[in-house]
Amino acid sequence: MGKIRNHPRYYNVFVSGSLQNPQLYTKNLTVGNQIYGEKLITENGIEYRTWNPHQSKLAAILINNPETHLLRKGLKCLYLGAASGTTVSHLSDILINGIIYSVEFAERSMRQFIQNTSERENIIPILGDARYPVEFAKSVFTNIDLLYQDVAQPNQAEIALKNSQYYLSDDGILILLIKSQSIDSVKKSKKVYSQEKRILKEGGLEIVETINIHNYASNHLALIAKKI
Ligand SMILES: C[S@@+](CC[C@H](N)C(=O)[O-])C[C@H]1O[C@@H](n2cnc3c(N)ncnc32)[C@H](O)[C@@H]1O
Incomplete structure (x- = not known):
């Protein structure tokens, strides 16, 4: 290599x-x-x-060379769907002086997450449900520059919108992973993607890039959006 x-x-x-x-x-x-x-x-x-882009969708996004400036020193990130910490751990390597508030609602995954990341001082684990942003507000004590969402839920865009409205700073960036089959297993992916995009737009977000990561994660699309 x-x-x-x-x-x-x-x-x-x-x-x-x-x-x-x-x-x-x-x-x-x-x-x-x-x-x-x-x-x-x-x-x-x-x-x-x-x-590995097959194990971390953020790596798959970067391999696609997005134009948006996604990462910088000291970035404050809210990460929804932390699982056992695969991608969060790489963000933690990158954002040494930043902070990654990491939300996960499955207790078992959160236990594994804490075991995997306890030595990393820039990570704050939060056992919480991304659908209800207000409920974990007391654990998020700074403005958010990067909101990253990867929760396989039927109303992904709606969850992203709620969290953007609640946490994202005016010049912050949202990265939303959409898994078409979590939303509708019968409807064609294209229809699902445009429906989710419409929800974001109607909520006041501008989609600045759409990145197809099907080569690494089947039926997944990444949207990069900003507040208008
Ligand atoms: C595809 S995995 C995330 C993988 C992770 N982003 C990574 O790259 O390392 C989706 C995770 O979202 C979590 N999740 C699903 N719905 C959630 C919700 N409403 N709130 C918080 N976490 C949720 C699941 O428990 C699961 O761990």
């Missing part, structure tokens, strides 16, 4: 190979620890964790 180097476009993300067919990495914040069986590679005294 060649030498590991800074990704030319994404803050604190690393890459080897060509940008058309890249292998992504993040610098391991907790050296020696793996979270989900990812490979650890040391080059020039720095330990990197391979970031």
Whole structure:
């Protein structure tokens, strides 16, 4: 794959190979620890964790080279659907001086999440339900620059909208993963995607990019949106 180097476009993300067919990495914040069986590679005294787009949809999004500036130093992120921490752990590597409020409603996943991420000081685990943003408000004590949502729920756009209205700062960014089959298993994906986009637009969000990640996660589309 060649030498590991800074990704030319994404803050604190690393890459080897060509940008058309890249292998992504993040610098391991907790050296020696793996979270989900990812490979650890040391080059020039720095330990990197391979970031697999088949296991993390954020990696799949970045491989598609979005134009929006998604990551920067000190970013405050609200992450809905944290599961056991695969993607959150990479965000934690990237946003060393930031914070990632990580919401998950399944107790078992949250237990695993806490085991996996307890040494990472920039993560705040929240056992909560993304459908009811007000209920976990006391655990989120800063403005949110990046709202990331990956909860396989039937009303994904509506949940994203509620959380954007409640938490997202005026110049913040929403990344919404839409799984068409969580919404309707019979309707065609295209119809589901346009229905979800309409909900966001009617709620006052502008969709700035639509990224198809079917190659890595079947029936998933990523929307990047901002407040108007
Ligand atoms: C596809 S997994 C997320 C994977 C994770 N984003 C990653 O890349 O590491 C979806 C997660 O959302 C959680 N979830 C579903 N509905 C939720 C809700 N209403 N509130 C919080 N979490 C929810 C599920 O329990 C599951 O762990």
